[in-house]
Amino acid sequence: MVAGVAVLAAALTVVLLVHGTREAAPAPRVVGETEMVRVSAPGGESVEELALFDTGASSSSIDEDLAEDLGLDPDDAPTVKVRSSLGVEERPVVGVVIQVAGNTIPARVNVADRDELSTLVLVGREDMAGYQVSVGRSFLTRPDEAIAPSTAEVIFLETPALLxxxxxxxxxxxxxxxxxxxxxxxxxxxxxxxxxxxxxxxxxxxxxxxxxxxxxxxxxxxxxxxxxxxxxxxxxxxxxxxxxxxxxxxxxxxxxxxxxxxxxxxxxxxxxxxxxxxxxxxxxxxxxxxxxxxxxxxxxxxxxxxxxxxxxxxxxxxxxxxxxxxxxxxxxxxxxxxxxxxxGLRLSELLRFAPAARRAATGVAS
Structure with a gap:
């Protein structure tokens, strides 16, 4: 019975490995719902932040504190009317460059208070041209290349990493x-x-x-x-x-x-x-x-x-x-x-009994 289960498990594992090898790296234009991106200002300042790729939003947005960290001045920027769950409001619009999966996206983003939201950056449909959002998946890319981030890069993020x-x-x-x-x-x-x-x-x-x-x-x-x-x-x-x-x-x-x-x-x-x-x-x-x-x-x-x-x-x-x-x-x-x-014996037991076994074997040999 156990042998049959082992054979079935091995066969299914081979299928999974083949599947994983075939699709391990997503296409360069496929991103998850949540990705790490690099946002750069015209002055050269840049920060890496978690971004939500929202196909339900028409325009992109960044947090007002993030805009300040980038050296942007929303007070002197032109404004645009944005319709959200809170109604229609006017928000300043600034120019930035968003880097995702090794590609750069020149974007005009509105500035809003996103402290209560899950991410400080939102990428809307206007800046997703040529990208496909893989629903239900996250962290498929890094800002500078189209490969998944390592475990060490994800494990310290203070955000849910798995759905x-x-x-x-x-x-x-x-x-x-x-x-x-x-x-x-x-x-x-x-x-x-x-x-x-x-x-x-x-x-x-x-x-x-x-x-x-x-x-x-x-x-x-x-x-x-x-x-x-x-x-x-x-x-x-x-x-x-x-x-x-x-x-x-x-x-x-x-x-x-x-x-x-x-x-x-x-x-x-x-x-x-x-x-x-x-x-x-x-x-x-x-x-x-x-x-x-x-x-x-x-x-x-x-x-x-x-x-x-x-x-x-x-x-x-x-x-x-x-x-x-x-x-x-x-x-x-x-x-x-x-x-x-x-x-059988556990590894810890084998290590614990090894000296006694060696002494017993030496006594028998003598």
Missing amino acids: PKTLLATLPLCALLVVLLRLWVGVSTLGTFGPVLLGIGYVQSGLMVGLVLTVSLFLLGLLIQVLLRRSFVPRVARLGILIAVVATVLAQLQSSASSAGDVASWGAAIPVVVTATVIEALWATWDEHGARVAAREAIVTLCVSVLIAALLLTPSIRHLAETVPVHFAVACLLWTWVAASYK
Whole structure:
């Protein structure tokens, strides 16, 4: 049975690799809904920013603070009437050059307050001539060339890097990685699949923001544990209190970020219940095995979460999950089945028992 599943998984993997090789690099004129672009002013100043390619908007737009950073003067610029969801308003128009996928687009863009929007740059239909927007995909190009940005370039962006459909397609890959780490390597984490959801949170919020929030919540959870121990509350009540505290902290941070003009959805990106459950597992490990083991497993959990986030943002993985999500998910499911059939010693156990095995072999030989 397992052999048949392995053959089927191998065949489907070959099909995916062939598909990925054939379509790994999008055509030079294909862009995603969200891309990194370089905006340059006539004076020579330029910045790289995240841009939304919106086929529903006729003209392009940039944020007023971005215009100031580029040295542009909207106050002395001509104005144009723009119809938006807020009604008809007059906006100043300035000239810039937008670079995307290695091509330059001379554009007349209107200047508006985009602090509350998802991107500081919007590219409308007037400046998309010759470009095709691939709906449901993002980060297909760099500003200076028509190839997907690397994992390191995407993972630190404080914006959702994967759409829900793509995330669903990559969950079986995350499950496969967890099975390999636990059954083959012997890695122990705080919760079996907690690192998976934390990693997905890092993908959606940005790695640095996610790590800072997680470590802060871990420390807060340990402080709460000290207080709750004196109250002798039951486990369900402890978890309920912890969930409420985590949600309150994230809500306050989100509110503060919104007031400062930051649109990152930390409260939605960092899974509250999962974070609380992981912290509870940290409590239990601390009580049963001591602070050293708890600290080690917390560090391992964070490392696995970062590994998962980096894996999900690998260009080839994103490409397959976006273009053939069902086939990709099925292939990962089959390989997970194969990996789960392993019954031998884990790598950590082999390393632990290796000295004893060598001593036993030396004794038999003598």
